[in-house]
Amino acid sequence: MTTTAPRARAGTARSRGRRGSVAAFAGAGLVLVLAMLAGVGVGALPLPPGAVVVTLLDLLVRPFGGSVPGALEGAQAAVLLELRLPRVLMAALVGAGLAIAGAGYQGVFRNPLADPYLLGAAAGAGLGATLVIAYSPVQSVGPVGVVPLAAFAGALVGVGCALALGSVAGGSHSPTLLLAGIAVAAFLAAAQTLVQQQNTEDLREIYSWLLGQLGSSQWSDVTLVLPYLGTAALVLLLCGRALDVLAVGDDEASSLGVHPGRLRLLVILAASLATAAAVAVSGLIGFVGLVVPHIVRRLVGGSHVRVLPMSLLVGGAFLVLSDLVARVLLAPAELPIGVVTAFIGAPFFAGLLWAGARRR
Amino acid sequence: MSRRSAPRPGGTGGGARVEVLGLTAGYGRTQVLDAVRLTVEPGGWLAVIGPNGSGKSTLLRSVLGFHPHEGQVRLDGVPTTGMHRRDRARAMAYAPQTPVLPEGVTARDYVTLGRTPHRPLLAAPREADRRVVADVLDRLGLGSMAGRPLSTLSGGEQQRAVLARALAQQPRVLLLDEPTAALDLGHAQQVLDLVDVLRRQDGLTVISTLHDLTLAGQYADRLALLSGGRVAAEGPPAEVLTAEALSRHYGARAEVVAGPSGPAVLPVRD
Numbered sequence: 001m002t003t004t005a006p007r008a009r010a011g012t013a014r015s016r017g018r019r020g021s022v023a024a025f026a027g028a029g030l031v032l033v034l035a036m037l038a039g040v041g042v043g044a045l046p047l048p049p050g051a052v053v054v055t056l057l058d059l060l061v062r063p064f065g066g067s068v069p070g071a072l073e074g075a076q077a078a079v080l081l082e083l084r085l086p087r088v089l090m091a092a093l094v095g096a097g098l099a100i101a102g103a104g105y106q107g108v109f110r111n112p113l114a115d116p117y118l119l120g121a122a123a124g125a126g127l128g129a130t131l132v133i134a135y136s137p138v139q140s141v142g143p144v145g146v147v148p149l150a151a152f153a154g155a156l157v158g159v160g161c162a163l164a165l166g167s168v169a170g171g172s173h174s175p176t177l178l179l180a181g182i183a184v185a186a187f188l189a190a191a192q193t194l195v196q197q198q199n200t201e202d203l204r205e206i207y208s209w210l211l212g213q214l215g216s217s218q219w220s221d222v223t224l225v226l227p228y229l230g231t232a233a234l235v236l237l238l239c240g241r242a243l244d245v246l247a248v249g250d251d252e253a254s255s256l257g258v259h260p261g262r263l264r265l266l267v268i269l270a271a272s273l274a275t276a277a278a279v280a281v282s283g284l285i286g287f288v289g290l291v292v293p294h295i296v297r298r299l300v301g302g303s304h305v306r307v308l309p310m311s312l313l314v315g316g317a318f319l320v321l322s323d324l325v326a327r328v329l330l331a332p333a334e335l336p337i338g339v340v341t342a343f344i345g346a347p348f349f350a351g352l353l354w355a356g357a358r359r360r
Numbered sequence: 361m362s363r364r365s366a367p368r369p370g371g372t373g374g375g376a377r378v379e380v381l382g383l384t385a386g387y388g389r390t391q392v393l394d395a396v397r398l399t400v401e402p403g404g405w406l407a408v409i410g411p412n413g414s415g416k417s418t419l420l421r422s423v424l425g426f427h428p429h430e431g432q433v434r435l436d437g438v439p440t441t442g443m444h445r446r447d448r449a450r451a452m453a454y455a456p457q458t459p460v461l462p463e464g465v466t467a468r469d470y471v472t473l474g475r476t477p478h479r480p481l482l483a484a485p486r487e488a489d490r491r492v493v494a495d496v497l498d499r500l501g502l503g504s505m506a507g508r509p510l511s512t513l514s515g516g517e518q519q520r521a522v523l524a525r526a527l528a529q530q531p532r533v534l535l536l537d538e539p540t541a542a543l544d545l546g547h548a549q550q551v552l553d554l555v556d557v558l559r560r561q562d563g564l565t566v567i568s569t570l571h572d573l574t575l576a577g578q579y580a581d582r583l584a585l586l587s588g589g590r591v592a593a594e595g596p597p598a599e600v601l602t603a604e605a606l607s608r609h610y611g612a613r614a615e616v617v618a619g620p621s622g623p624a625v626l627p628v629r630d
Contacts, residue, residue, distance in 0.1 A: 257446035
């Protein structure tokens with residue numbers, strides 16, 4: 001009795017774990033699709049979900065000479081294809097990018113409080129964007145706006161400074177790197193505030209960028225960030241098993257044949273690239289990168305092999321829904337999306353923590 | 361390097377001869393180890409003893425190649441410095457003094473990490489890996505709790521899980537840094553008995569640090585006493601553990617009594 005009971009319990013726990021994570025992936029995928037359908041359907045001009053699906057199918061088969069009857073036309077088609085679709089896709093991409101970057105950072109630092117903005121990416125992007133909003137004589141370089149360009153460069157410069165300072169101060173040892181990131185972020189944030197205070201006439205524009213926005217998303221933005229986010233996400237997904245090994249500590253990871261320093265650098269670079277791309281087109285959207293990985297771990301357990309891909313799905317769905325709320329709640333006015341992510345995310349996360357505590 | 365074939369899925373290819381030659385290491389400008397020279401025969405158990413700060417952990421970490429050092433470490437005559445990190449990981453497994461037990465990971469998944477050096481880093485565990493893991497879990501009496509998160513296991517069970525993870529590597533040398541530090545006497549004996557059984561079954565070479573001198577003398581077949589970064593004494597337990605050595609290197613007042621299974625250290629109060 002006493003020997004068979006735990007065995008049986010362990011057996012069901014395992015099969016429940018496997019089946020549970022398949023179900024969690026399917027569920028998250030479904031939620032993402034439904035959220036995106038709701039995202040393109042809801043608005044000042046409501047679009048029926050059936051017609052939306054038909055239009056998208058029609059779009060897909062058209063290059064092969066086919067067509068699906070019943071597709072949207074005229075203004076409705078324009079709203080769908082030129083306004084809502086790029087915006088919803090952008091929300092999904094940015095959410096997915098920030099969430100997987102957060103999961104990568106948390107894995108590399110073995111710290112649940114790590115988020116994509118930790119190593120100076122946010123402060124660097126903020127300074128870059130503020131500088132060009134205040135001083136740049138031009139709005140764009142070719143087809144690309146200067147603000148995203150400066151934010152992207154600023155984010156990478158911020159992380160680069162943190163890595164350089166960290167390696168001078170003590171190699172890739174993670175506490176040193178964290179402290180270097182904090183120092184760099186504080187310095188860049190101070191510089192940003194200084195520039196901002198000197199240019200109060202641009203305050204509104206700077207502020208609305210800092211709070212994050214998806215409203216101006218166009219197809220050109222989607223194609224601009226897709227290669228960076230895609231590359232970064234692919235690298236991070238491939239690092240899943242190695243991150244699981246790193247989770248047992250640097251020495252033990254070494255004894256298992258993994259190079260902790262190189263792995264840490266690779267993951268930080270990939271996660272920072274994803275963060276820089278996301279920040280460039282959407283501003284500083286908080287909460288997603290910090291909290292989505294925690295939600296995901298509660299759903300599928302601690303292994304990065306599952307946490308990383310699941311973060312993509314949940315992060316995407318979370319930001320699409322947040323953007324929907326931001327558009328609808330005070331329509332026709334829009335809430336800053338950064339406010340909405342925290343407003344929805346914080347109570348939801350508190351609920352998860354509460355449920356977890358009760359289960360224990 | 362030739363590897364003898366494993367006799368059983370969870371077994372290993374037999375122990376390797378470990379030679380440490382003129383190993384010197386330090387932290388910054390502080391020298392911790394000074395030309396340490398040691399030899400462990402295949403299938404032998406060497407316990408490294410010594411007072412706090414004598415460099416026991418640094419010695420283990422240098423042998424594994426984690427800590428920068430001068431001098432040479434050889435496995436069956438082959439210097440480890442030229443070895444690829446993964447080849448070294450197949451030869452030597454390590455259990456640190458305070459292992460990090462990742463959150464939300466089951467005992468089985470944790471032990472499966474030991475298979476990392478045996479497959480490509482991107483690949484999922486294969487059937488052969490699962491067999492080794494299942495066998496190791498059974499040998500260490502963890503089969504019934506394989507599906508439970510590590511955090512729900514007791515201290516003794518966690519220490520066995522760490523040992524299982526090291527054994528799943530199918531190493532030829534097992535390096536254990538204070539494997540009993542967090543355990544009470546009964547659980548400490550359990551773990552050391554287990555290491556001894558595994559060593560005898562598989563012919564594994566074991567190098568461990570142990571601060572409990574009596575246990576060190578009972579389980580290891582040779583002791584090396586580190587003091588001030590040098591090997592002060594090396595040999596069978598009865599030769600190394602003397603009241604004079606304890607007084608000189610530990611500043612301790614103790615008698616050494618001959619017990620049925622080795623010398624026992626008895627502290628003396630003035």
